[in-house]
Amino acid sequence: MKSSSEMLTYENNTDFKNEERLANLLSEKWKCEMQRNKPLYAFDYIAHRGGIPTAFVELRRRSISFHKYPTVIVSITKFTSAKTHTDVTGLPCLFVCEWTDEIGYINLDCNKDFVLSGEGWNRRNPSHEVEVIGHIKTSDFILL
Numbered sequence: 048m049k050s051s052s053e054m055l056t057y058e059n060n061t062d063f064k065n066e067e068r069l070a071n072l073l074s075e076k077w078k079c080e081m082q083r084n085k086p087l088y089a090f091d092y093i094a095h096r097g098g099i100p101t102a103f104v105e106l107r108r109r110s111i112s113f114h115k116y117p118t119v120i121v122s123i124t125k126f127t128s129a130k131t132h133t134d135v136t137g138l139p140c141l142f143v144c145e146w147t148d149e150i151g152y153i154n155l156d157c158n159k160d161f162v163l164s165g166e167g168w169n170r171r172n173p174s175h176e177v178e179v180i181g182h183i184k185t186s187d188f189i190l191l
Contacts, residue, residue, distance in 0.1 A: 062108070065106075065145075066083075066091055066092075066106045066108075069106050069108065069145055069150070070083070070091075070104075070106065072150070072191075073104070073143065076191055077094060078096075079094045079095060079096050079101060080095050080096065081093075081094055081104070082094075082095060089103070089125070089128035089129075089132065090104060090105050090128070090132070090140065091104060091105055091106045092104040092106065094141075100136070100138055101138065102138055102139045102141050103129070103132050103138060103139070103140045103141070104140075104141050104143060105140070105141070105142050105143065105155075106143050106145075107119075107142070107143070107144045108144075108145045109144060109145065109146045109147070110147065111147060112146055112147050112148045112149075113146040113147075113148055113149035113185060114185075115146075116185070117184060117185060117186070118160075118182035118183055118184055119142075119144055119182070119183050119185060120164075120180045120181070120182060120183075121142065121155070121159070121180065121181045121183060122178055122179075122180055122181075123161065123179040123180065123181060125142070125155065126155055126159070126181055128140070129155035129156065130155075130156070133156060139154045139155075140154065140155045140156070141153070141154055141155070142154075142155050144188065149190055150190065150191045151185070151188030151189055151190045151191065152188060152189055152191070153183060153187055153188045157183060157187060158183075158184070158187065159182055159183050160181065161179055161181050161182075162179070162180060162182065163177055163178070163179060163180070164176075164177050164178050164179075164180045165177070
């Protein structure tokens with residue numbers, strides 16, 4: 048179990064356990080190993096086979112059904128990190144989302160619409176923070 052000093056600012060032990068469970072499922076499904084990245088790294092995991100990296104992986108768990116909203120929101124900082132990582136390594140940056148009834152993934156080099164977030168949105172960061180966010184259509188995800 049992760050100590051409080053190891054946890055990210057907005058991550059708790061439940062998040063950590065959910066990520067581990069999902070990473071184990073992906074490891075089986077994709078026939079690879081999932082290496083957790085250090086805290087505050089741009090992506091949660093690196094998928095690899097025999098020590099050769101195959102993808103950077105960001106994990107998210109939603110407490111709603113797949114069909115509740117037509118899009119998933121991702122911060123622009125995740126897209127810029129993905130572009131840099133892919134440009135440097137040639138590897139895909141995959142965003143894996145687990146809803147209550149589905150699990151899907153998408154390469155972050157995908158179609159998205161950018162807008163400003165609103166103040167007071169139900170997010171983990173302070174309610175006064177506004178940022179550029181990308182909306183990815185859930186219909187574009189590849190379901191497992």
